[in-house]
Amino acid sequence: MDTAYPNPANGEGSATHRVYGRLRQMIVTGDLEPGEKLKIDGLRKRLETGASPIREALSLLTSDHLVERLDQRGFRTAEVSATNFEEILLLRCTLEDLALRESIANATDDWEEAVVLAHHRMQRTAASEPKAFEDMHKAFHMSLLANASYPILLKFCSQLYDLNIRYRYLAGNALNYQRRDVSEEHAGILQAAVARDADLASDRLLNHYKMTGAFLAGLMGNGGLPRGKKASA
């Protein structure tokens, strides 16, 4: 069932791909802090590669809104802010609603099975490896939308997912934010999707986002952004 494409995680594929994946991971998880200067030379050493793949990967990440390019002055990771988070939440709600409805409208048994499978894999992974869980979590959410034959829309959703999850990490991924709830929410979404009830599924999905969103927004509303922001003030 897994694809036979080159896996950038290993030594396969182009250096650019590897670096892209690695950097995205580092930014999303907060390993590279918001606003942090990204020196080509530093990354070159850290990732053991030349300048070209690094610059190319950074260019790609710029389009993903995870990196900002300052012409002639290099790159830095994107800043975070409450308004940025709100925008991401709004766009996700708008676009995933659209994608989910289309996906369900085109429902097939194959798609349904893929969704069930993705959900199961997520469940199975839940407790153990957080990194693996996050991958499965994204896979589940994307599988819900995957049946919409709108590739651009799906790419937008994927980007927004990553942007959103970055805030989760920043808030301290440790927060097992009412995980019991979440598990049940996932089950509810799955059930509605499998039942091909677009209204219900969309409602549950957006609620899922808004809950988490409100929770994170709350965190940020109080003492500003949790981590991030180097000690400068």
Place this chain on the structure above:
Amino acid sequence: MDTAYPNPANGEGSATHRVYGRLRQMIVTGDLEPGEKLKIDGLRKRLETGASPIREALSLLTSDHLVERLDQRGFRTAEVSATNFEEILLLRCTLEDLALRESIANATDDWEEAVVLAHHRMQRTAASEPKAFEDMHKAFHMSLLANASYPILLKFCSQLYDLNIRYRYLAGNALNYQRRDVSEEHAGILQAAVARDADLASDRLLNHYKMTGAFLAGLMGNGGLPRGKKASA
């Protein structure tokens, strides 16, 4: 009133920026045909620069959905298709509706003046230079949305605008597709926006898109895509 930023069109800014702008222009206008192989070396000579800026620009264009990257096998311009066009149209309608309403909700006199100005400039340019007109046209449309404080959304809209206009060029920009109508539609949108009537403005804007969209879709529905597609069949 114009910005003091480096202007990539001249010799200013980084080579990457220049190349990016130049390539985007070439792809959007159909100078580079859909699906055309983009050989680094060829572009290197044609644009008189090294491989690095070219690759970087191509990476950026990949994220704009104007170029496709085939890992280890180079780049080519994105293909065009009726379904791709429909997706673009749908996304534009969804996202610009959102952006326009937000823009109007935040309306200020400054914004209003900027919109009026953009409209005037477009009008003034109308007949003469088509290239200049296209720039003004985009500027007008973006100015309508510009007051929405959602930078990601605005970038999406900008990208989608370019993707859409590409189809206009492919259909033969020559088609002065009922330009009389269009001019009036623009005036109507402007008027509604200035009156801060979000419902009316959005309605007119989306209609504007759907009209043009239906027209182009019609063209494509018949004999496939107009230009593009190398002589292969």
Place this chain on the structure above:
DNA sequence: TGCTGCAGAAAAATCGATTATTCATGGACG
């Protein structure tokens, strides 16, 4: 004291050459 401008250092951006990969061709083999 506070501003201005000039080294020198640091970093970004770019280039030209090298290496790795894919593609095209033709010949051997089943």
Place this chain on the structure above:
DNA sequence: CGTCCATGAATAATCGATTTTTCTGCAGCA
């Protein structure tokens, strides 16, 4: 007769070095 593999050519990808540009700290000046 068609398929498979070897070989060389073409091209992508990457690297290391060079060139620009920006940044930083300090001296000169009002």
